[in-house]
Amino acid sequence: MTRSAGPVPAGAPAAPAAPGAASADSHAASARAPRRLLIRTWGCQMNVYDSTRMAELLAPLGYAPTERAEEADMVILNTCHIREKASEKVFSDLGRLRDTKKERQAGGKETIIAVAGCVAQAEGAEITARAPWVDIVLGPQTYHRLPEMVARASRAAGAVIETDFPAEDKFDHLPEARASQGPVAFLTIQEGCDKFCSFCVVPYTRGAEFSRPAAAILAEARALAAGGAREIALLGQNVNAWAGEAPRTGQGASPEGNTWRLARLLRELADIPGVARLRYTTSHPRDMDDDLIAAHGEIPALMPYLHLPVQSGSDRVLAAMNRGHKADLYLRLADRLRAARPDLALTSDFIVGHPGETAADFDATMRLVERVGFAGAYSFKYSARPGTPAASQPGVVPEAEKDARLQTLQALLREQQDGFNRSCVGRTVEVLVTGPGRHPGQIAGRTPWLQPVHALGSGRPGDVVPMHLTAAHPNSLSATLAHEESAAA
Numbered sequence: 001m002t003r004s005a006g007p008v009p010a011g012a013p014a015a016p017a018a019p020g021a022a023s024a025d026s027h028a029a030s031a032r033a034p035r036r037l038l039i040r041t042w043g044c045q046m047n048v049y050d051s052t053r054m055a056e057l058l059a060p061l062g063y064a065p066t067e068r069a070e071e072a073d074m075v076i077l078n079t080c081h082i083r084e085k086a087s088e089k090v091f092s093d094l095g096r097l098r099d100t101k102k103e104r105q106a107g108g109k110e111t112i113i114a115v116a117g118c119v120a121q122a123e124g125a126e127i128t129a130r131a132p133w134v135d136i137v138l139g140p141q142t143y144h145r146l147p148e149m150v151a152r153a154s155r156a157a158g159a160v161i162e163t164d165f166p167a168e169d170k171f172d173h174l175p176e177a178r179a180s181q182g183p184v185a186f187l188t189i190q191e192g193c194d195k196f197c198s199f200c201v202v203p204y205t206r207g208a209e210f211s212r213p214a215a216a217i218l219a220e221a222r223a224l225a226a227g228g229a230r231e232i233a234l235l236g237q238n239v240n241a242w243a244g245e246a247p248r249t250g251q252g253a254s255p256e257g258n259t260w261r262l263a264r265l266l267r268e269l270a271d272i273p274g275v276a277r278l279r280y281t282t283s284h285p286r287d288m289d290d291d292l293i294a295a296h297g298e299i300p301a302l303m304p305y306l307h308l309p310v311q312s313g314s315d316r317v318l319a320a321m322n323r324g325h326k327a328d329l330y331l332r333l334a335d336r337l338r339a340a341r342p343d344l345a346l347t348s349d350f351i352v353g354h355p356g357e358t359a360a361d362f363d364a365t366m367r368l369v370e371r372v373g374f375a376g377a378y379s380f381k382y383s384a385r386p387g388t389p390a391a392s393q394p395g396v397v398p399e400a401e402k403d404a405r406l407q408t409l410q411a412l413l414r415e416q417q418d419g420f421n422r423s424c425v426g427r428t429v430e431v432l433v434t435g436p437g438r439h440p441g442q443i444a445g446r447t448p449w450l451q452p453v454h455a456l457g458s459g460r461p462g463d464v465v466p467m468h469l470t471a472a473h474p475n476s477l478s479a480t481l482a483h484e485e486s487a488a489a
């Protein structure tokens with residue numbers, strides 16, 4: 001991985017934001033004996049969002065967050081299946097949790113262990129066979145039933161397994177009021193994927209594409225803004241494929257008819273008081289429509305940053321991957337987006353060593369990277385996933401070759417990222433203050449391009465303040481508060 005900021009690399013442990021951000025409903029909690037909930041989150045931002053929602057669901061049962069397994073009455077592992085390594089981590093974590101559960105049991109305390117997320121969806125039966133101390137296995141589309149599952153798990157002898165794709169919409173069953181998420185919040189607007197890229201498990205673990213209605217999204221965004229969110233990141237496995245039912249009242253009679261596309265939704269969200277910044281992730285090149293490209297030049301709240309995975313620069317490999325477009329489409333999109341918003345930073349995802357990838361194909365990827373110039377990227381060695389078409393495609397690339405290609409690609413991506421960060425030094429930019437910095441007297445924030453920033457001084461989380469960027473480090477920028485400079489001058 002070569003990114004310093006931006007999306008959680010799918011498959012890596014997600015930032016601890018999810019468990020930490022989960023705040024219990026204090027009234028409900030105080031009515032019952034206090035219980036502790038530990039949620040560990042891997043994978044993409046959608047898993048981070050789901051973890052937050054699970055914590056909100058369990059808060060009325062008296063579960064307050066903890067970071068320590070020993071004091072947790074319930075542990076949820078929210079898992080990722082995207083690459084082999086990500087899946088393996090679940091089983092090693094479960095091994096350690098068996099010991100913790102035994103130790104707590106010896107002290108007269110029960111522990112409910114739940115496995116959620118995409119590994120649960122894909123390998124539910126294997127989990128209960130390999131780890132019979134697991135009490136609950138639940139897929140990403142059933143977590144709204146968690147309180148009921150907890151009740152059943154407390155009574156039942158065997159594990160409670162819920163990995164169907166239910167007919168009801170889980171979002172209709174989640175609490176409407178959102179706990180405060182701080183200045184930066186995620187909001188899932190679209191879920192699932194119908195694209196079936198050769199290598200990818202997501203269509204199987206998350207199910208078919210589904211877009212939430214605009215009214216529900218706008219209501220959730222208003223609740224987040226009321227709770228202090230200044231920056232909202234819209235989430236979806238193919239977020240720019242979002243096509244949601246327009247609100248029935250108000251602007252329902254829009255030129256687009258009863259269905260809105262993402263650009264229209266972004267325009268409405270930008271009008272919500274308190275919402276200063278909008279982002280959306282992850283997009284597919286095929287779904288970048290004209291209005292969305294134009295929106296980047298027209299909506300000031302839409303940050304000049306876009307994560308647009310391309311995976312490969314070779315048309316042959318893109319076809320084998322079933323991506324449904326050629327490299328040229330990506331190059332044209334990059335040009336059009338930059339024409340609409342000249343300071344747009346592009347980031348991407350790459351896979352090296354997909355079955356059939358030759359040295360010439362890999363060269364084509366290097367040329368695409370040189371031509372586009374990325375502010376950051378995630379890059380991965382192809383990992384065969386059971387049940388996906390690529391897993392049985394010929395032309396397996398030897399591990400050593402994959403390693404070599406990954407190193408070559410990452411060196412170039414790192415150079416581009418460093419260059420981008422250095423090019424920001426000397427500029428004064430708006431920084432969203434997210435909280436205190438790592439060192440005393442510091443505040444931390446993020447730039448419009450999602451770079452972490454630290455500066456000496458004070459500021460309230462949620463404030464957007466001008467800062468003068470003074471130095472670039474591998475994973476962050478240093479800054480001084482612009483108004484303090486002018487006050488001193």
Ligand code: SAH
Nearest residue numbers: 010199200237282309349350380381382383
């Ligand atoms: N919906 C997004 C990506 C979701 S998965 C898209 O269409 O691009 C996040 C990233 O994980 C992908 O972009 C891809 O680069 C990587 N990935 C997915 N499956 C993989 C596999 N089998 N091996 C290696 N990397 C993979």
Ligand code: SF4
Nearest residue numbers: 193195196197200202
């Ligand atoms: Fe996976 Fe492709 Fe769907 Fe992205 S578009 S989630 S890579 S199948």
Ligand code: F3S
Nearest residue numbers: 010043044080081118
């Ligand atoms: Fe991983 Fe599932 Fe997200 S497989 S990347 S947690 S959709």
